[in-house]
Amino acid sequence: DTAVSQTxxxxxxxxxxxxxxxxxxxxxHDTMYWYxxxxxxxxxxxxxxxxxxxxxxxxxxNRFSPxxxxxAHLNLHINSLELGDSAVYFxxxxxxxxxxxxxxxxxxxxxxxx
Amino acid sequence: TQLxxxxxxxxxxxxxxxxxVYCNSSSxxxxxxxxxxxxxxxxVLLVTVVTGGEVKKLKRLTFQFGDARKDSSLHITxxxxxxxxxxxxxxxxxxGNTGKLIFxxxxxxxxxx
Numbered sequence: 001d002t003a004v005s006q007t008x009x010x011x012x013x014x015x016x017x018x019x020x021x022x023x024x025x026x027x028x029h030d031t032m033y034w035y036x037x038x039x040x041x042x043x044x045x046x047x048x049x050x051x052x053x054x055x056x057x058x059x060x061x062n063r064f065s066p067x068x069x070x071x072a073h074l075n076l077h078i079n080s081l082e083l084g085d086s087a088v089y090f091x092x093x094x095x096x097x098x099x100x101x102x103x104x105x106x107x108x109x110x111x112x113x114x
Numbered sequence: 115t116q117l118x119x120x121x122x123x124x125x126x127x128x129x130x131x132x133x134x135v136y137c138n139s140s141s142x143x144x145x146x147x148x149x150x151x152x153x154x155x156x157x158v159l160l161v162t163v164v165t166g167g168e169v170k171k172l173k174r175l176t177f178q179f180g181d182a183r184k185d186s187s188l189h190i191t192x193x194x195x196x197x198x199x200x201x202x203x204x205x206x207x208x209x210g211n212t213g214k215l216i217f218x219x220x221x222x223x224x225x226x227x
Contacts, residue, residue, distance in 0.1 A: 004156070041200055043157070043217040055212055090156050094213070100145040100164060101206045101213025105156030 003027050006091045006106035013081055014114055021076045021109045023091030031055075031096040032074035033103065034066060037088040049074055050096050081113045117141055118205055120218030127193055128226050135188040135221045137203035144208045146179055146186045147215070151200040193225045 006023040013019050025032060033056075034046040048056035049068040063079045074091060088110050092103040119138045127133055137146065145164045149157035161170050163179035163186060170177045174197075176189040190197055200222050204215040 041151075041220045041222070043202065043204075043220075045214060045216075048212075048214070050212070056214055092156070096212065100147070100162050101208070101215055102147065102159055102162055103157075103204075103215060104159070107154070107156050 004106040025093040029093035033092040035090040118218040126224040143205035149202040
Protein backbone atom coordinates (compact mmCIF):
# COMPACT_ATOMS: atom_id res chain seq x y z
CA ASP A 1 0.00 0.00 0.00
CA THR A 2 1.31 3.42 -0.96
CA ALA A 3 1.48 5.71 2.08
CA VAL A 4 1.64 9.07 0.32
CA SER A 5 0.66 9.06 -3.32
CA GLN A 6 0.62 11.97 -5.71
CA THR A 7 -0.45 12.26 -9.31
CA UNK A 8 0.69 12.78 -11.95
CA UNK A 9 4.34 11.73 -11.65
CA UNK A 10 5.28 13.74 -14.74
CA UNK A 11 3.65 16.89 -16.06
CA UNK A 12 4.76 18.75 -19.17
CA UNK A 13 2.82 21.86 -20.05
CA UNK A 14 3.08 25.16 -21.84
CA UNK A 15 3.59 28.54 -20.24
CA UNK A 16 0.37 30.21 -19.23
CA UNK A 17 -1.56 27.00 -18.63
CA UNK A 18 -3.25 26.03 -15.37
CA UNK A 19 -2.51 22.63 -13.84
CA UNK A 20 -3.24 20.65 -10.69
CA UNK A 21 -1.35 18.04 -8.71
CA UNK A 22 -3.22 15.71 -6.39
CA UNK A 23 -2.01 14.10 -3.18
CA UNK A 24 -3.49 11.53 -0.85
CA UNK A 25 -2.14 9.87 2.29
CA UNK A 26 -3.43 6.77 4.05
CA UNK A 27 -1.23 7.05 7.15
CA UNK A 28 -3.86 8.68 9.32
CA HIS A 29 -1.71 11.82 9.60
CA ASP A 30 -3.33 15.16 10.34
CA THR A 31 -0.80 17.42 8.62
CA MET A 32 0.12 17.60 4.96
CA TYR A 33 2.71 19.63 3.09
CA TRP A 34 3.82 20.73 -0.32
CA TYR A 35 7.56 21.03 -0.93
CA UNK A 36 9.38 22.24 -4.02
CA UNK A 37 12.75 20.72 -5.02
CA UNK A 38 14.75 22.78 -7.47
CA UNK A 39 17.31 21.67 -10.03
CA UNK A 40 20.04 21.78 -7.37
CA UNK A 41 18.03 19.34 -5.21
CA UNK A 42 17.23 22.00 -2.61
CA UNK A 43 13.95 21.15 -0.87
CA UNK A 44 11.84 24.06 0.37
CA UNK A 45 8.48 24.04 2.11
CA UNK A 46 5.64 25.84 0.36
CA UNK A 47 2.51 25.10 2.36
CA UNK A 48 1.30 23.09 5.31
CA UNK A 49 -2.25 22.13 6.22
CA UNK A 50 -3.47 20.69 9.49
CA UNK A 51 -6.96 19.17 9.46
CA UNK A 52 -7.85 21.20 6.36
CA UNK A 53 -6.57 24.42 7.92
CA UNK A 54 -3.65 26.32 6.38
CA UNK A 55 -0.91 26.67 9.01
CA UNK A 56 2.22 27.41 7.00
CA UNK A 57 2.27 29.61 3.92
CA UNK A 58 5.76 30.50 2.77
CA UNK A 59 6.42 33.31 0.33
CA UNK A 60 4.89 31.55 -2.63
CA UNK A 61 3.31 33.42 -5.57
CA ASN A 62 -0.46 33.73 -5.47
CA ARG A 63 -0.61 31.61 -8.60
CA PHE A 64 -0.12 28.63 -6.31
CA SER A 65 -3.26 27.66 -4.44
CA PRO A 66 -3.44 24.60 -2.21
CA UNK A 67 -6.75 22.98 -1.38
CA UNK A 68 -7.46 20.40 1.29
CA UNK A 69 -10.92 18.81 0.98
CA UNK A 70 -10.17 16.58 3.99
CA UNK A 71 -7.17 15.73 6.13
CA ALA A 72 -6.15 12.86 3.85
CA HIS A 73 -5.96 14.98 0.71
CA LEU A 74 -4.01 18.06 -0.28
CA ASN A 75 -4.06 19.27 -3.86
CA LEU A 76 -1.99 21.99 -5.48
CA HIS A 77 -3.36 24.15 -8.25
CA ILE A 78 -1.05 26.38 -10.24
CA ASN A 79 -2.35 29.17 -12.46
CA SER A 80 -0.57 30.85 -15.37
CA LEU A 81 2.43 28.56 -15.27
CA GLU A 82 5.87 30.13 -15.81
CA LEU A 83 9.18 28.63 -16.91
CA GLY A 84 10.56 29.13 -13.39
CA ASP A 85 7.88 26.85 -11.97
CA SER A 86 9.68 23.86 -13.47
CA ALA A 87 10.76 21.68 -10.53
CA VAL A 88 9.84 18.53 -8.66
CA TYR A 89 6.95 19.03 -6.27
CA PHE A 90 6.64 16.73 -3.27
CA UNK A 91 3.65 16.11 -1.09
CA UNK A 92 4.34 14.93 2.46
CA UNK A 93 2.45 14.18 5.64
CA UNK A 94 3.16 13.98 9.36
CA UNK A 95 1.49 13.96 12.76
CA UNK A 96 1.29 17.50 14.14
CA UNK A 97 0.91 16.47 17.75
CA UNK A 98 4.08 14.39 17.66
CA UNK A 99 7.17 15.66 19.39
CA UNK A 100 9.08 15.73 16.10
CA UNK A 101 8.03 16.57 12.58
CA UNK A 102 8.81 13.29 10.83
CA UNK A 103 7.63 13.65 7.27
CA UNK A 104 6.63 10.92 4.87
CA UNK A 105 7.02 11.96 1.25
CA UNK A 106 5.29 11.00 -1.96
CA UNK A 107 7.24 10.08 -5.09
CA UNK A 108 7.13 13.59 -6.46
CA UNK A 109 5.68 15.27 -9.53
CA UNK A 110 8.21 16.49 -12.06
CA UNK A 111 6.71 19.61 -13.62
CA UNK A 112 8.26 20.91 -16.81
CA UNK A 113 6.99 24.18 -18.23
CA UNK A 114 7.92 24.79 -21.87
CA THR B 115 20.52 32.88 3.74
CA GLN B 116 20.90 29.12 4.08
CA LEU B 117 19.83 28.09 7.57
CA UNK B 118 21.37 24.63 7.37
CA UNK B 119 24.73 24.21 5.68
CA UNK B 120 25.45 20.71 4.54
CA UNK B 121 28.90 19.54 3.45
CA UNK B 122 30.27 18.20 1.29
CA UNK B 123 27.74 18.67 -1.48
CA UNK B 124 29.25 15.90 -3.61
CA UNK B 125 31.20 12.85 -2.57
CA UNK B 126 32.51 10.07 -4.80
CA UNK B 127 34.32 7.22 -3.04
CA UNK B 128 35.29 3.60 -3.50
CA UNK B 129 33.43 0.74 -1.90
CA UNK B 130 34.76 0.01 1.57
CA UNK B 131 35.78 3.59 2.40
CA UNK B 132 34.40 5.57 5.32
CA UNK B 133 32.81 9.00 5.01
CA UNK B 134 31.25 11.74 7.10
CA VAL B 135 28.62 14.27 6.08
CA TYR B 136 28.14 17.41 8.15
CA CYS B 137 25.10 19.55 8.76
CA ASN B 138 25.74 22.89 10.48
CA SER B 139 23.61 25.81 11.59
CA SER B 140 23.74 28.84 13.84
CA SER B 141 20.16 28.07 14.91
CA UNK B 142 18.92 25.63 17.52
CA UNK B 143 16.53 22.93 16.41
CA UNK B 144 14.14 20.88 18.52
CA UNK B 145 15.24 17.85 16.54
CA UNK B 146 17.19 17.02 13.42
CA UNK B 147 16.47 14.38 10.87
CA UNK B 148 18.37 12.65 8.13
CA UNK B 149 16.67 11.56 4.94
CA UNK B 150 17.90 9.59 1.96
CA UNK B 151 16.54 10.21 -1.52
CA UNK B 152 17.03 8.01 -4.57
CA UNK B 153 16.50 9.23 -8.15
CA UNK B 154 12.83 9.54 -9.06
CA UNK B 155 11.70 8.98 -5.48
CA UNK B 156 10.81 11.10 -2.48
CA UNK B 157 13.06 11.46 0.58
CA VAL B 158 12.83 8.62 3.09
CA LEU B 159 13.43 9.23 6.78
CA LEU B 160 16.49 7.46 8.18
CA VAL B 161 16.68 8.78 11.72
CA THR B 162 15.60 11.54 14.10
CA VAL B 163 17.97 12.87 16.77
CA VAL B 164 16.45 14.87 19.57
CA THR B 165 18.78 15.24 22.55
CA GLY B 166 22.01 17.25 22.43
CA GLY B 167 24.95 14.86 22.16
CA GLU B 168 22.74 11.99 21.10
CA VAL B 169 24.25 9.23 18.96
CA LYS B 170 22.15 6.79 16.98
CA LYS B 171 23.29 3.86 14.89
CA LEU B 172 21.56 2.29 11.94
CA LYS B 173 23.71 -0.66 10.80
CA ARG B 174 26.79 1.01 9.24
CA LEU B 175 25.38 4.52 9.63
CA THR B 176 26.09 6.58 12.76
CA PHE B 177 24.23 9.82 13.41
CA GLN B 178 25.22 12.40 15.98
CA PHE B 179 23.45 15.51 17.23
CA GLY B 180 25.64 18.31 18.49
CA ASP B 181 25.58 19.21 22.20
CA ALA B 182 23.99 22.58 21.44
CA ARG B 183 21.47 21.04 18.99
CA LYS B 184 22.76 23.21 16.16
CA ASP B 185 24.64 20.65 14.11
CA SER B 186 24.72 16.99 13.19
CA SER B 187 26.86 14.47 11.39
CA LEU B 188 26.30 11.26 9.49
CA HIS B 189 29.14 8.77 9.36
CA ILE B 190 29.06 5.74 7.06
CA THR B 191 31.48 2.91 7.69
CA UNK B 192 32.61 0.66 4.86
CA UNK B 193 30.37 2.29 2.26
CA UNK B 194 28.67 0.06 -0.28
CA UNK B 195 27.27 0.87 -3.74
CA UNK B 196 23.78 0.53 -2.25
CA UNK B 197 24.52 3.61 -0.10
CA UNK B 198 24.58 5.76 -3.24
CA UNK B 199 21.98 8.52 -3.10
CA UNK B 200 21.17 12.03 -1.94
CA UNK B 201 21.42 12.53 1.82
CA UNK B 202 19.44 15.39 3.30
CA UNK B 203 19.50 16.78 6.81
CA UNK B 204 16.44 18.64 8.06
CA UNK B 205 16.03 20.69 11.19
CA UNK B 206 12.69 20.93 12.94
CA UNK B 207 11.79 24.53 13.84
CA UNK B 208 8.82 24.30 16.16
CA UNK B 209 6.36 27.01 17.11
CA GLY B 210 3.96 25.57 19.64
CA ASN B 211 3.06 22.19 18.26
CA THR B 212 3.57 23.24 14.66
CA GLY B 213 6.75 21.90 13.14
CA LYS B 214 8.48 23.12 10.04
CA LEU B 215 11.35 21.23 8.44
CA ILE B 216 14.27 23.28 7.13
CA PHE B 217 16.40 21.24 4.75
CA UNK B 218 20.09 21.42 3.99
CA UNK B 219 21.28 21.54 0.39
CA UNK B 220 21.93 17.80 0.35
CA UNK B 221 24.99 15.61 -0.17
CA UNK B 222 25.11 13.50 -3.30
CA UNK B 223 27.04 10.32 -2.51
CA UNK B 224 28.36 7.97 -5.14
CA UNK B 225 29.96 4.73 -4.03
CA UNK B 226 31.85 2.95 -6.80
CA UNK B 227 32.25 -0.81 -6.72
